[in-house]
Amino acid sequence: MNDFPPTAATAQHQVRTPPDKTLDTASAEVVLWRSAQIRAGHGPRARSATRALAEEFNERNEGIATVLSFEDAFGTRGRLHWLIHLRSMRDYTALTQRGADRGSGVLGRDAGEDDGWEELFEAGSVQETVLLPHRWGIFGTATQAMAQQESTREGLNPVETVDGRTRFQLLPAARQSSLPIDSLLTSASSGLLMHRTAQVHYAYRAEARVLVRTLAETYNLNAKGRTTVLLFEEAFGQMDRLHMFIHMADIEAYQELMALDASPDPSAPRASYIQEWISPERGGGTWDKIVVQDSTRDGLLVPRTFG
Known part of the structure; x- marks a missing residue:
């Protein structure tokens, strides 16, 4: 019998910033909840792309916004969720403008870049909701x-x-x-x-x-x-x-x-x-x-x- 069950992994492991500089559901003034369904056969690529995009976003926006990624545990298989925690509503405006050229809102990249992100998810499955404490x-x-x-x-x-x-x-x-x-x-x-x-x-x-x-x-x-x-x-x-x-x-x-x-x-x-x-x-x-x-x-x- 295992007397020492494994400790549950947390989303803090996804970011390089220390906990006191990580925005989360307790410290953010705005939380964007985005979800998307992975297209069949694209699971490994979609999860790898999620990691790369989140790391790039968090490094670029430290102290302003933090994105943490999750997946359905007992719901729809291959359903990804991102919680994008923002310091303020004003920062939301700045981040959406930064990614407007790519049409991906706050997770956008520089104009002209095409990394095939859109083909990884089912058309029409991406949803985003703005949540306020x-x-x-x-x-x-x-x-x-x-x-x-x-x-x-x-x-x-x-x-x-x-x-x-x-x-x-x-x-x-x-x-x-x-x-x-x-x-x-x-x-x-x-x-x-x-x-x-x-x-x-x-x-x-x-x-x-x-x-x-x-x-x-x-x-x-x-x-x-x-x-x-x-x-x-x-x-x-x-x-x-x-x-x-x-x-x-x-x-x-x-x-x-x-x-x-x-x-x-x-x-x-x-x-x-x-x-x-x-x-x-x-x-x-x-x-x-x-x-x-x-x-x-x-x-x-x-x-x-x-x-």
């Missing part, structure tokens, strides 16, 4: 209940003035948790990354944010060091579709989360699932009235290992 009041969802849930790590007023113009202030997702930043698992430090999406009813969009943020922090406090849950909003896609990145140390952490869900302890997540989140004046209701039926999806991503 949630903070109270985003997209007009501020309520008194949200203010009561406010973390001391996250300022209450989300509006700031820059160059004489007001704008919504984006904050890294690490500010969502009361735990120390260095204790959080991220896209760079987790062995497995579960990506959960859920559509919520527009009528209860504010209550949904309070519910999910409460659930996330409940998991974080109960599974500290083993699992970290961070909430993101979809910027240019479907309104009120929430994204939760569930960072797990290894596959056993998933069973530990299952145990948390089954626990009757009042400090465990189950208490939040049976709690009334909708006020009596609006008819009352628990989480199942807030989330659209059959809309929740889980995808398990494993960091690409470059041998």
Whole structure:
């Protein structure tokens, strides 16, 4: 019997920069989630090209952006995912302009280069979603209940003035948790990354944010060091579709989360699932009235290992 199971590989191994200079789901203000399906027979080439492109991108954009690559663990075989972590929205604009000649957005190369990247993936399979870390009041969802849930790590007023113009202030997702930043698992430090999406009813969009943020922090406090849950909003896609990145140390952490869900302890997540989140004046209701039926999806991503 093996008393020393292998340690799960993390995406941090993909980059040469030290952890404190690697942007990830906890430290970035913008995360681009890009996915693509490898064309049959092109697996080795596609994975090799992914490694080369990621290394070149990270070296060229150190301190501004970090790209980490993943693959479906139990989903569609040959489905690759890239999480492109940006320091700010302004940097997103700069990076897309840099790669505009190639038509590949932030992963573009210099004009005139053709490395055959497009032929490695199925036509129409490349998708990209811009994700922003949630903070109270985003997209007009501020309520008194949200203010009561406010973390001391996250300022209450989300509006700031820059160059004489007001704008919504984006904050890294690490500010969502009361735990120390260095204790959080991220896209760079987790062995497995579960990506959960859920559509919520527009009528209860504010209550949904309070519910999910409460659930996330409940998991974080109960599974500290083993699992970290961070909430993101979809910027240019479907309104009120929430994204939760569930960072797990290894596959056993998933069973530990299952145990948390089954626990009757009042400090465990189950208490939040049976709690009334909708006020009596609006008819009352628990989480199942807030989330659209059959809309929740889980995808398990494993960091690409470059041998």
